[in-house]
Amino acid sequence: MAYKAPRGTVDILPQNTEKWQKMEQLLRTICANYNVKEMRTPIFEHTELFNRAVGDTTDVVSKEMYTFNDKKGRSITLRPEGTAGIARAYVENKMYGYPEKLQKIYYLGPMFRYERPQNGRQRQFHQFGVEMIGVESPYVDVECMLMAVTIVQSLGLKDITLHINSLGDQDSRDAYRDALKQHFKPVINELCHDCQERYEKNPLRILDCKVDKDHQSMKNAPRTIDYLSDNAKAHFDKVCSLLDDLDIDYVIDTNLVRGLDYYTHTIFEVISDDPKLGAGSTVGGGGRYSGLVEEVGGPSAPGVGFAFGLERLMIAMGDDNNETEGIDVYVMPLGDKARDLAMQLITVLRAQGFTCDMDYIGRGLKGQFKSADRFKAKFSIILGDDEVEKKVVNIKSNTTREQVEVALNDVVSYIEGELYE
Ligand code: HAM
Numbered sequence: 001m002a003y004k005a006p007r008g009t010v011d012i013l014p015q016n017t018e019k020w021q022k023m024e025q026l027l028r029t030i031c032a033n034y035n036v037k038e039m040r041t042p043i044f045e046h047t048e049l050f051n052r053a054v055g056d057t058t059d060v061v062s063k064e065m066y067t068f069n070d071k072k073g074r075s076i077t078l079r080p081e082g083t084a085g086i087a088r089a090y091v092e093n094k095m096y097g098y099p100e101k102l103q104k105i106y107y108l109g110p111m112f113r114y115e116r117p118q119n120g121r122q123r124q125f126h127q128f129g130v131e132m133i134g135v136e137s138p139y140v141d142v143e144c145m146l147m148a149v150t151i152v153q154s155l156g157l158k159d160i161t162l163h164i165n166s167l168g169d170q171d172s173r174d175a176y177r178d179a180l181k182q183h184f185k186p187v188i189n190e191l192c193h194d195c196q197e198r199y200e201k202n203p204l205r206i207l208d209c210k211v212d213k214d215h216q217s218m219k220n221a222p223r224t225i226d227y228l229s230d231n232a233k234a235h236f237d238k239v240c241s242l243l244d245d246l247d248i249d250y251v252i253d254t255n256l257v258r259g260l261d262y263y264t265h266t267i268f269e270v271i272s273d274d275p276k277l278g279a280g281s282t283v284g285g286g287g288r289y290s291g292l293v294e295e296v297g298g299p300s301a302p303g304v305g306f307a308f309g310l311e312r313l314m315i316a317m318g319d320d321n322n323e324t325e326g327i328d329v330y331v332m333p334l335g336d337k338a339r340d341l342a343m344q345l346i347t348v349l350r351a352q353g354f355t356c357d358m359d360y361i362g363r364g365l366k367g368q369f370k371s372a373d374r375f376k377a378k379f380s381i382i383l384g385d386d387e388v389e390k391k392v393v394n395i396k397s398n399t400t401r402e403q404v405e406v407a408l409n410d411v412v413s414y415i416e417g418e419l420y421e
Contacts, residue, residue: 008115008123010311018324023313024108026154027128034147036104036130041085043110047075053084053296055261057202059210064113066123078112082129083262083289083305084296090133091298102135108310120277120312129307130286133293136302138238141266141288142246145239148270148284148306149248157283157316159273163253164239167204167224167263168232169290176227177203187217207257223254232265239266262289266304274316283316284308326376329415331358332368335385342383345393345411352412354419372398379415 005011012020031038047067054061066078079085086105090096095103108128115121130147132140145162152160167173180203184191188199191212198205206212207221228236243250250268258267267287273279286306293301329349333342339362346356357375359368365382372380382394382403393411396403397418406414 008117031106036106039105039107041089044076044078045085047077049084049088050077057198057205058261064115066112080113082107086131087292087296096299096301104132106130120315126310127307131303131305133303134301138235141239141304142242144304144306155317161271162250163256163271164250164268165253165256166236166266168228171229172227172232176224179222183222208259225254235265262292263287264290272316276315283312328354329356329379330372330377331381333383337385337388338383341388
């Protein structure tokens with residue numbers, strides 16, 4: 001039987017990993033630039049964590065989680081997102097007691113959601129996320145948005161818009177919840193079964209219903225922004241004025257609610273209109289979560305963060321920039337003695353820090369030159385049994401096409417001289 005990767009998963013093949021690594025490196029460099037440190041948490045957590053943190057009326061928790069019992073009957077879930085695990089680890093490791101009150105953390109890795117696969121949507125996908133926990137200040141919200149904008153700019157993404165909104169604090173959310181209940185009450189029987197449950201448990205989630213999204217009542221639903229408390233409004237106004245001062249373009253999108261329950265105050269999404277992704281695709285999103293750390297058993301420690309889907313960034317970046325780095329040297333032995341020496345030669349060259357490879361299978365020159373081309377080798381070292389006797393090699397520059405004879409003992413210094421001249 002021929003095995004296939006499970007639906008919604010993808011193999012990232014050697015010819016593509018360089019592009020991934022470059023993107024990851026750029027993300028890590030931006031994190032260093034913002035003084036954000038990496039944290040690595042488990043890929044699976046107790047299911048209860050996500051029920052609690054993300055919310056059991058969200059689609060992510062109620063429909064999309066990979067949940068199973070382990071051999072001792074504990075319910076385990078493959079993480080559908082990173083924020084809950086970071087909040088759990090922050091509490092468990094008492095990071096709230098660290099001398100630096102604001103902990104700035106990033107993570108990068110696979111996440112799992114049982115969704116219908118399509119362009120830019122997989123069941124195993126990768127997120128790069130940032131969480132800044134410990135301080136409730138609009139400056140930190142803006143720091144996150146600035147970082148998100150820097151990322152898409154550095155990756156060269158075009159047709160990008162930053163959408164922002166505010167859900168407000170607990171008072172604002174309570175007032176908004178009442179307004180939503182009043183609004184949907186007369187039509188609740190026309191909405192789907194899930195919405196009827198959401199109406200009782202968490203009416204905000206009605207707004208991200210995929211079934212009823214075109215129902216008239218969705219179009220004129222109350223807006224969060226009209227129910228902000230004074231405190232929440234002041235927070236949001238400050239966020240907007242800081243963005244203005246920094247010349248960051250944004251639109252206030254009063255329809256934005258985000259699909260996870262932990263959000264309070266500022267929420268935002270980075271939306272791409274690049275046709276490669278489809279107009280209006282969200283490449284990243286996030287927001288503030290004032291109560292999450294307490295919700296998972298910690299002290300009051302408000303946070304804010306965001307995450308990008310790396311597959312979506314990759315699609316939006318397109319195929320430019322797909323140049324792979326070549327190796328420095330490809331060694332081409334012709335004969336058995338030459339092959340023995342070639343192995344020693346690449347060992348010496350590698351020890352000096354050069355990237356090299358050689359032919360191991362006794363091909364003729366033509367086949368070996370083809371490999372040198374495929375590996376984009378800067379130099380080919382040709383080595384026949386005669387040359388072994390004479391203790392010389394022929395070094396061909398694959399850029400100038402010139403070939404010179406070099407004494408075996410001088411190979412390293414020759415390559416060094418040519419590459420670092
Ligand atoms: P999210 O909006 O659920 O937020 O996901 C963030 C990003 O992950 C999305 O914008 C999208 O690019 C990518 N993504 C989500 N699902 C998939 C999928 N099935 N396939 C491919 N990409 C996907 C969060 O996860 C929050 N934890 C973000 C956050 C961090 N909020 C505060 N801190």
